Amino acid sequence: MSSVPDDLRYSKEHEWVRVDGETATVGITAFAQEQLGDVVFVELPEKGARVRQHSSLGVVESVKAASDVYAPLSGEVLERNVKVIESPELVNSQPYGDGWMIKVRLADKGELAALLSPDDYRSHIGEGSAAAGD
Amino acid sequence: MTDLQHTPLYDEHVRAGGKMVEFAGYEMPIQYPTGIVAEHRAVRTNAGLFDLSHMGEFFFAGEGAGAAIDGMVSSDIAGLPVGQARYGLLTNERGTIVDDLIVYRLADDEYLMVVNAANIAKDHAHVQVHLPPGVGLDDRSAETALIAIQGPRAATILSSVTDLEVREQSIEGLPPFGVTRARVAGSRAIVARTGYTGEDGFEVFVDNDRAAQVWSRLLAAGGSTGIIPIGLGARDTLRLEARFSLYGNDIDETTDPIEAGLGWTTKLDKPFVGRDAIAAAKERGPARRIAGLEVTGGVARHGHAVTKDGAVVGTVTSGTFGPTVQKNIALAYVPTELAKVGTALGVRIRGRDIPAKVVKTPFYKREVGT
Numbered sequence: 001m002s003s004v005p006d007d008l009r010y011s012k013e014h015e016w017v018r019v020d021g022e023t024a025t026v027g028i029t030a031f032a033q034e035q036l037g038d039v040v041f042v043e044l045p046e047k048g049a050r051v052r053q054h055s056s057l058g059v060v061e062s063v064k065a066a067s068d069v070y071a072p073l074s075g076e077v078l079e080r081n082v083k084v085i086e087s088p089e090l091v092n093s094q095p096y097g098d099g100w101m102i103k104v105r106l107a108d109k110g111e112l113a114a115l116l117s118p119d120d121y122r123s124h125i126g127e128g129s130a131a132a133g134d
Numbered sequence: 135m136t137d138l139q140h141t142p143l144y145d146e147h148v149r150a151g152g153k154m155v156e157f158a159g160y161e162m163p164i165q166y167p168t169g170i171v172a173e174h175r176a177v178r179t180n181a182g183l184f185d186l187s188h189m190g191e192f193f194f195a196g197e198g199a200g201a202a203i204d205g206m207v208s209s210d211i212a213g214l215p216v217g218q219a220r221y222g223l224l225t226n227e228r229g230t231i232v233d234d235l236i237v238y239r240l241a242d243d244e245y246l247m248v249v250n251a252a253n254i255a256k257d258h259a260h261v262q263v264h265l266p267p268g269v270g271l272d273d274r275s276a277e278t279a280l281i282a283i284q285g286p287r288a289a290t291i292l293s294s295v296t297d298l299e300v301r302e303q304s305i306e307g308l309p310p311f312g313v314t315r316a317r318v319a320g321s322r323a324i325v326a327r328t329g330y331t332g333e334d335g336f337e338v339f340v341d342n343d344r345a346a347q348v349w350s351r352l353l354a355a356g357g358s359t360g361i362i363p364i365g366l367g368a369r370d371t372l373r374l375e376a377r378f379s380l381y382g383n384d385i386d387e388t389t390d391p392i393e394a395g396l397g398w399t400t401k402l403d404k405p406f407v408g409r410d411a412i413a414a415a416k417e418r419g420p421a422r423r424i425a426g427l428e429v430t431g432g433v434a435r436h437g438h439a440v441t442k443d444g445a446v447v448g449t450v451t452s453g454t455f456g457p458t459v460q461k462n463i464a465l466a467y468v469p470t471e472l473a474k475v476g477t478a479l480g481v482r483i484r485g486r487d488i489p490a491k492v493v494k495t496p497f498y499k500r501e502v503g504t
Contacts, residue, residue, distance in 0.1 A: 037165060
């Protein structure tokens with residue numbers, strides 16, 4: 001079973017979001033990196049770039065193929081993770097930690113309503129809330 | 135995936151957690167849970183096991199078999215000793231590539247030709263047209279399983295489950311491109327020191343009904359030294375680092391051996407189908423050539439455009455991240471004058487021209503004798 005932390009919000013395209021005030025940190029989920037396989041290249045927008053909810057913000061490439069990463073929220077890029085560009089394998093080893101991709105200053109907090117809860121995301125990837133005993 | 139064929143090792147792949155995909159009409163593992171990079175490294179440092187049962191096996195027998203094959207394969211088959219194998223090409227009258235293959239001489243008048251899975255029907259038709267009467271051709275592709283064991287520990291592992299028919303012979307003593315009959319895990323087999331990875335290794339041909347047993351025994355025999363099954367994903371990264379051509383990507387019926395960098399496997403001082411056209415192409419000098427590229431800042435893929443100062447000048451035929459060389463590498467056809475080592479080019483990835491440089495190939499070469 002893929003890990004789906006309870007303190008994050010999710011997009012249907014398998015990005016996760018950690019909201020802290022006006023700032024959101026974005027990465028891709030454990031499920032997404034498992035599907036991709038070994039990540040060997042990450043392309044991210046520069047600081048100051050604007051990203052729009054549901055539009056491509058960057059690309060992750062595994063050995064076999066390239067996949068878009070979609071912005072789960074709109075806003076201005078405050079920081080991109082240089083470490084993950086230098087060591088793309090962090091996406092596989094620590095998808096929710098050092099494998100994060102960008103920090104965004106939220107343009108519209110209302111967009112958060114479009115994101116999935118951890119339970120909804122678990123259902124979305126077909127893993128349900130099987131851990132009912134937790 | 136109802137129309138897809140299964141190799142006799144299909145159940146083994148599923149049991150091992152192989153991610154199955156369509157390849158050349160077969161359902162084959164692209165990777166196992168270990169992942170492509172770990173599989174790639176296992177072959178470079180220990181050993182890996184490949185199911186190549188989808189590939190085609192043509193057996194030739196009869197007086198004149200060698201001369202007949204020599205007349206349709208680009209390399210020197212007439213001069214191939216018994217117990218040796220040689221890489222070569224099937225070419226057509228236009229001098230372009232029908233397939234790439236290996237010919238194994240099993241006995242005086244007995245040869246095995248191993249061809250690409252996607253080309254079995256086409257090759258069979260091509261070979262039959264050019265085969266003189268009196269030479270038998272037996273296509274045993276459907277009944278023959280092929281298991282490759284590759285990597286620095288391959289010889290040790292294979293030898294622990296193999297009895298050679300000639301007592302003085304040993305697996306370790308088999309020369310590169312040597313071929314012999316043997317019993318592997320108790321099954322009658324043809325064993326050859328050939329492969330597609332750039333490492334030392336062997337290819338083992340057995341009947342379908344013996345494949346699962348040979349596979350399991352090799353995995354068990356390698357247990358203590360480390361051997362894992364390898365999918366098509368790592369097969370591709372391994373062969374590209376070693377700069378082996380992939381039919382359908384780097385070579386096909388629109389490419390000739392000279393521009394494909396395979397002139398070394400064409401023996402132009404003997405007659406064979408396509409010889410005159412290839413000799414003429416060599417005489418003219420190719421307008422384009424396949425070049426090895428190192429790409430900085432993106433992964434080149436099959437079909438990407440190659441650029442020079444913003445203008446499209448060529449096409450990437452194979453591209454990947456090379457786990458051993460730790461670089462993004464590619465093969466591409468470019469104008470001959472741009473194929474020189476050191477030339478600065480671009481690869482157009484998602485609309486941007488990413489810097490690329492022509493480099494010497496192979497991208498990876500194993501250190502021999504260590």
